[in-house]
Amino acid sequence: MKYPRSPKDQVGGLVYFARMLDKIRLMASAELHPDLHANLGQGFDERLTIFLAVNYSDLKNRVLSGGSDEEVLEWCFQNGTRPTEEQIEIWNSFMFKRGWNDELSERLAGRKKESGFDHRDDIQTMFQYIDADEGRI
Numbered sequence: 001m002k003y004p005r006s007p008k009d010q011v012g013g014l015v016y017f018a019r020m021l022d023k024i025r026l027m028a029s030a031e032l033h034p035d036l037h038a039n040l041g042q043g044f045d046e047r048l049t050i051f052l053a054v055n056y057s058d059l060k061n062r063v064l065s066g067g068s069d070e071e072v073l074e075w076c077f078q079n080g081t082r083p084t085e086e087q088i089e090i091w092n093s094f095m096f097k098r099g100w101n102d103e104l105s106e107r108l109a110g111r112k113k114e115s116g117f118d119h120r121d122d123i124q125t126m127f128q129y130i131d132a133d134e135g136r137i
Contacts, residue, residue: 001031001032001033001034002026002031002032002033003033003036003134003135004018004019004020004022004023004026004032004036005018005019005022006019006127006130006131006134006136007019007044007095007126007127007130007131008096008127008131010092011069011070011073012070012073012088013085013088013092014048014073014083014088014091014092015091015092015095015096015127016044016048016095017048017069017073018069019044020044020045020048021063021069021072023036023040023045024040024059024060024063024064025063025064027040028064033134041056041057041060044095044098044126047095051083051091052076052077052080052081052083053080053081054076054079054080058079059072059076062075095127096125096127097125098125098126098127099124099125099126099127099128099129100124100125104126108123108124108125108126108129111129111133112129115129115132115133117129117132117133120132122137
């Protein structure tokens with residue numbers, strides 16, 4: 001079983017997009033780590049599809065029809081919205097900080113404890129937690 005790319009990886013300047021596409025592709029090939037099955041299309045996936053104004057199911061179908069990450073992103077822009085550079089900067093800043101002094105802080109603390117990371121003061125955001133949990137940091 002495999003994990004997708006880091007949520008920090010970017011396509012077209014957007015964080016998390018590459019991870020979402022990886023999750024779709026890995027699930028279709030029965031290689032996605034089981035820990036990630038339950039939240040497909042929810043959580044950060046849902047936030048990103050709302051940001052891009054596309055339907056997750058339609059995006060999933062587009063990803064599975066083939067093409068590069070950049071081609072799928074262009075499809076999103078054509079079928080949803082094309083954010084400005086400033087909107088992308090705001091999106092990235094928002095996502096990089098999720099879990100740090102916001103409504104996800106309690107969930108992050110719980111996940112850290114469940115994973116045995118409660119001693120890890122370097123994990124202060126959900127992106128950091130995901131990378132730690134999946135063995136990248």
